Amino acid sequence: MQPWSAPDVPALPVTAPEVALHDTATGGLVPVAPEGPARLYVCGITPYDATHMGHAATYVGFDLLNRAWRNAGHEVVYAQNVTDVDDPLLERATKVGIPWQEIAERETELFRQDMTALRVLPPAFYTGAVESIPLVIALIERLEAAGAAYEVEGDLYFSVTADPAFGEESHLSREEMLRIFPQRGGDPDRPGKKDPLDPILWLAERPGEPSWESPWGRGRPGWHIECAAIAMEHLGGSFDVQGGGSDLVFPHHEMCAGHAQVAVPGTPFAKVYAHAGMVAYDGEKMSKSKGNLVFVSSLRNSDIDPMAIRLTLLRHHYRSDWEWTNAELNESFNILDQWRKALALGAGAPTGLVVEDVLDVLAADLDSPAALEVIQDWVDATLGVDGLADASEATAAATISDLLDAALGLKL
Template structure:
């Protein structure tokens, strides 16, 4: 599957600090180091609807990580999936009377357009669930060989007991796991399972649903095995960061880790990094609540995508927060002031701003701190609080590439 076209990312004349990110499993900030490129796997969309601001916040957050690593001198290998066959997609297609493949391609293309407009660096490999079915089949066979898979009627299940580290990623107690498993696509009440938490890895053919041939009979892979198989194939046994929204901590990331660790015997990720949830009208954005704000709708209303991105950058990626129209309009006003200050060419000293922006992003992707540093420079340059400072004749030349490379904001 093709991704979108990446924006050009300027090379900076300075090297940013090493990047530390918050690891959900340990509860600590970790600076991941490994030989070779930094390996990043971020779980992608299930394309049954357009990209909303919750999606955008997650992918802009991990775009900051991609950029911060690159600015620190690291090569990055980034992989993202698209779950282009799954129950929510099939249910949506049936409800609106559209072919599921047509729906998946239409919404995936809209996602590409949204990511390109927001200047998110494209993944090196963008892999659909359908095209990854052979990878999932191979991985299920590896788990079978390890004695970690069993059959219940036409379905195959993975035994969570096969991984001694099960639970280490989320740190949740069993009651919490059972509740979340049931709420997030699991089937804890299924009769015949060895453990209510065991997830399906191969779903046998159901009437009216798409299915594919396999050594296990016709059917399709489970959700968790899809991501684990893609990550192992395209990145290897251990990634630096497994990323996604905080709603993926359990069961999805816990199960992905278990599948991979039983298959390879190696830790799946050095760090598990999770973005917060975005709300609107007092509730988390979700299809079921009907409170989604779509990136494409904002773009089609002539909203500058850079204003959308700046509104997202004003919030720390790990925070739960609420999207407001006022926040968007404030970002648009701020952006106009930034552009005005940069258009002068000269301005307040830019060196300290560069240092602060790069240091903030190296410190668990602290974009609010980084953008606040730019706000102070703009105020000093325009004389908002007194006499304008234009002592640095090369201020704009210095800052523009940093705002682009580090924050993903193109302001020319």
């Protein structure tokens, strides 16, 4: 599967510091300074609907990490999946009477267009669930060999107890896990399972549903095994950062880690688990079931500047929960207008430590609001807000323009 096109990103005159991220597993700030290429996996979309602001916030958030690593001098190997066959997609296809493949292709292409407009750097490996089926089968066979897979009425399940580290990523109690599991695709009450928390590895063929050949008969992969197999194929048995929304902490990321850690014993799936906050609208988390979605494509089709959308996302720390409002989007238009006026002068207030300060705060858990404050101070000085009307650096505007693009993804 092809990703979207990569934007041109300018090089900065200084090298950024090494990045430290908040790790969900430890609860603290962890340095992420790879000796070789930095390896990142961010869970992708299930393409049954268009990209909403919750999705966009996650991918823009981890785009900051991608850029921070590159600005620190690292090569980045980024992998992302597309769950292009799963229950929500099949249910949507049945409801609207359109083939599931057609919906998946259409919405994936729309996602590519949204990411291009938002200047999100594309992954090197963009892999659909369907094309990953051989990888999934190979990983399930490894789990079978380890004694961690078993059958229930033709379906294959993973034994969570096979991973001694199960629960160390989310740190949820068993009671909390049992409460959340059915809300996020689990089936704790199914008879015949060894443990209510065991997730599906391979779902046997159901009437009217797509299926593929496997050693266990025709069927399709489970959600968690899909991501584990793709990440292991492209990033290895252990990599630097597993990213996604905070709603993926459990069960998805916990189960992915379990699969990989049983297949490669003694090796943590990811060194750091980083999670983006949830975006609300009208007082509740954006979700299809709530019908409170704000789509990136809808705003773009209304001639909304994608940089205003991206700036609105950057005004919130990637780990924070917040609410999207039209008022804040309008404020972002005003901010961009002011910044463009400052950049259009062709010169500006001394850049001083602006570049270093922006890179420093982004290296400290991707603090984009703090980075924007540094930029705003320079804009205020350039426009004479603080009595500094005289521009003293002919190259200042160009330097700030490159900084905005390379570090924050804002092309003004």
